[in-house]
Amino acid sequence: MTAVVRRRALNLRRHGWSIGVWLLLAVLIGWYVLLIPRFGSFQIASIIKNSLPLVYLAIGQAVIVITGGIDLGAGAMLVLANSASATLMQDQPFLVTILIGFGIILGAAALNGFVGWIINVSRVPDIVVTLATSFIYSGLALMILPGPGGGTSAGFRILFTGSDDGTGTSFGFSLGMLLVPVVIAAFFMRRSRTGLSLYATGSDLNAAYLSGVDIRRAKVIGYAFGGAMAGLAGLATVAITGSGDPRFSIGANATLNSVAAIVLGGVALTGGIGSVVGAVAAAIIVFFLSPILSAMGIDPNTAQVVQGSLIVVVMMIAGLLALRRRRAK
Amino acid sequence: MRDTKLRGTALVAILLMVAVACGDGASGDGGGDEGPWTIGVSNTLVGNGWREQMICAIKAEASASGVIDEVVVVNRNGGPTEQIADLESLISQGVDAIILNPTDREALNSVIEEAIDQGIVVVAVDQAVTAEGAYVVTNDQVAYGRLGAEWLFEQMGGTGNVAYMRGIDGVPADTDRDTGFQEALADFPDINVVSEVFTGWDPSTGASQALELITTQQIDGIWTSGIDYTVVDQFAAADVPYVPIVGADNNGFIAQLIELEGDGLVGAAVTNPPAIGGVGASVAISALQGENPDQEVILTPQVFDSSEQGDLEGLYDADQQVGWSTYVNIDPYTSYEAADVATCQGPGE
Numbered sequence: 001m002t003a004v005v006r007r008r009a010l011n012l013r014r015h016g017w018s019i020g021v022w023l024l025l026a027v028l029i030g031w032y033v034l035l036i037p038r039f040g041s042f043q044i045a046s047i048i049k050n051s052l053p054l055v056y057l058a059i060g061q062a063v064i065v066i067t068g069g070i071d072l073g074a075g076a077m078l079v080l081a082n083s084a085s086a087t088l089m090q091d092q093p094f095l096v097t098i099l100i101g102f103g104i105i106l107g108a109a110a111l112n113g114f115v116g117w118i119i120n121v122s123r124v125p126d127i128v129v130t131l132a133t134s135f136i137y138s139g140l141a142l143m144i145l146p147g148p149g150g151g152t153s154a155g156f157r158i159l160f161t162g163s164d165d166g167t168g169t170s171f172g173f174s175l176g177m178l179l180v181p182v183v184i185a186a187f188f189m190r191r192s193r194t195g196l197s198l199y200a201t202g203s204d205l206n207a208a209y210l211s212g213v214d215i216r217r218a219k220v221i222g223y224a225f226g227g228a229m230a231g232l233a234g235l236a237t238v239a240i241t242g243s244g245d246p247r248f249s250i251g252a253n254a255t256l257n258s259v260a261a262i263v264l265g266g267v268a269l270t271g272g273i274g275s276v277v278g279a280v281a282a283a284i285i286v287f288f289l290s291p292i293l294s295a296m297g298i299d300p301n302t303a304q305v306v307q308g309s310l311i312v313v314v315m316m317i318a319g320l321l322a323l324r325r326r327r328a329k
Numbered sequence: 330m331r332d333t334k335l336r337g338t339a340l341v342a343i344l345l346m347v348a349v350a351c352g353d354g355a356s357g358d359g360g361g362d363e364g365p366w367t368i369g370v371s372n373t374l375v376g377n378g379w380r381e382q383m384i385c386a387i388k389a390e391a392s393a394s395g396v397i398d399e400v401v402v403v404n405r406n407g408g409p410t411e412q413i414a415d416l417e418s419l420i421s422q423g424v425d426a427i428i429l430n431p432t433d434r435e436a437l438n439s440v441i442e443e444a445i446d447q448g449i450v451v452v453a454v455d456q457a458v459t460a461e462g463a464y465v466v467t468n469d470q471v472a473y474g475r476l477g478a479e480w481l482f483e484q485m486g487g488t489g490n491v492a493y494m495r496g497i498d499g500v501p502a503d504t505d506r507d508t509g510f511q512e513a514l515a516d517f518p519d520i521n522v523v524s525e526v527f528t529g530w531d532p533s534t535g536a537s538q539a540l541e542l543i544t545t546q547q548i549d550g551i552w553t554s555g556i557d558y559t560v561v562d563q564f565a566a567a568d569v570p571y572v573p574i575v576g577a578d579n580n581g582f583i584a585q586l587i588e589l590e591g592d593g594l595v596g597a598a599v600t601n602p603p604a605i606g607g608v609g610a611s612v613a614i615s616a617l618q619g620e621n622p623d624q625e626v627i628l629t630p631q632v633f634d635s636s637e638q639g640d641l642e643g644l645y646d647a648d649q650q651v652g653w654s655t656y657v658n659i660d661p662y663t664s665y666e667a668a669d670v671a672t673c674q675g676p677g678e
Contacts, residue, residue: 240413
């Protein structure tokens with residue numbers, strides 16, 4: 001009985017947080033519209049398309065963290081998928097690039113699922129194993145593509161960016177590519193038996209085990225899903241830039257941003273709490289801070305401080321709310 | 330659909346009028362003939378001394394020109410994906426010119442061409458882009474490698490062992506410098522490269538590599554890819570006599586070439602000026618003023634060696650850090666004073 005009540009309270013908090021983050025995003029966009037001289041389809045297309053990689057990465061990171069893990073190799077997987085697909089897709093027709101894209105996503109899922117399995121078997125903490133995989137993935141990316149290069153088909157670029165050269169004013173395709181994975185991930189996490197088992201595993205490992213949840217399977221599935229999303233993020237970067245870039249720093253930045261996004265999006269690093277939908281809004285916010293701070297004329301070095309401070313402040317507000325809620329009981 | 334778009338545009342127009350009325354003077358006319366104009370800067374390597382000085386040179390030149398009212402800098406670590414987003418955000422802000430240090434030769438072309446289509450002047454500095462219509466301002470890295478190597482091999486009398494201390498493997502600037510170095514080497518058959526290392530352009534890495542080299546091998550000359558003053562320090566630390574050394578126009582190295590001349594240090598500083606940012610700004614301003622500057626500017630490095638103490642003293646700046654690049658004024662492009670670059674203030678800051 002109390003468990004049900006607590007779950008309801010948790011649910012409310014979860015949704016409340018997501019709604020809050022989406023509102024914050026709406027306010028930021030409104031503000032941006034005021035800051036810049038013109039706001040039209042070019043700007044909309046730019047925001048949606050450019051936030052795609054981080055959105056995908058944040059969805060994957062959210063699923064893994066909800067399952068009770070953390071993936072420090074997510075950004076490196078993006079770079080690996082980017083390098084591999086740019087190498088394979090060069091000078092290929094549209095249909096072949098699509099097939100390669102599916103292959104990359106499946107390969108990324110298999111590779112990261114294997115990482116989940118290693119964590120299960122070795123019992124080494126997630127953070128250690130995935131730190132190691134971040135170096136392995138980066139090394140593999142450099143082996144596949146030693147320097148910037150590669151390419152993809154025009155159709156593949158349209159799929160993610162709405163334009164055959166990656167920049168333009170049409171945003172229908174980008175919006176579709178934003179919504180479809182979000183809906184799939186949200187549905188999977190909330191409505192499917194497997195998704196709920198991920199929440200259960202991340203929430204309380206022992207309780208989940210005692211209730212008959214296959215916690216090892218949950219971990220492998222969580223990591224595989226996260227890997228697939230990181231692979232998709234890599235494909236999005238190929239579509240946006242039309243090439244591959246194996247540099248380590250790109251992956252490291254992407255990983256840090258994905259963790260920042262899910263924390264801001266209300267996913268608890270302790271596992272079991274949070275939602276994909278909140279993480280998506282937060283990912284767009286994390287992406288969006290750079291243009292908005294630059295439009296405000298804030299010095300870029302200060303902008304980084306502002307960005308970090310915002311995350312701390314939001315987390316403190318979250319902590320205060322949680323404290324008040326506990327006191328109220 | 331069209332209707333909502335129209336309504337949206339109307340709304341934006343109203344908001345814009347409000348913004349202008351509030352004194353928010355973001356200029357969005359996209360390049361008239363009068364100015365003042367706004368320059369946007371996109372850089373994707375933060376905290377690097379050379380890049381910071383490059384940005385300061387852009388700001389200094391913009392201030393000195395008197396026709397620029399704002400320099401908007403977008404500066405963060407990232408690759409082509411981030412830079413595309415940054416360039417689109419600069420386009421959205423309605424800047425009149427964009428100066429970028431590109432992360433990739435080709436990946437940015439479509440967004441650069443989009444900017445040019447919207448009437449924005451685009452100047453790539455330091456590294457080239459292949460986009461049509463973009464201005465490109467670069468340092469000639471092949472000549473950088475060749476000129477320094479030729480000076481060194483001549484200094485060594487055309488014979489002996491050379492330590493070849495490169496930058497980062499695979500980076501275009503390093504590859505180009507190697508091309509120049511090999512060209513020079515082909516003309517000096519009695520020069521042996523006994524050691525080839527990558528410093529990663531990191532002063533402390535270069536220092537430890539140099540210490541190992543000079544204490545374990547017979548070295549008659551050192552070519553460095555700009556990691557110079559920490560390498561010179563190692564000779565005193567190891568108590569080994571100096572050998573001819575090639576470095577860049579770093580303040581610390583210039584100081585050593587002046588102060589240690591009496592101790593037998595012979596060296597040459599090859600310029601690789603971050604003031605190229607100032608040149609880029611100057612080209613952008615000419616283009617905005619409708620003067621049709623050259624589409625491509627390639628700066629040939631200058632060589633300053635320790636036999637010309639007067640020139641070195643002219644370059645040395647006692648107020649600056651060791652990593653400060655001393656070759657600040659590039660004729661006929663830049664119009665600022667060195668102090669303007671050091672204070673690093675754009676118009677209105």
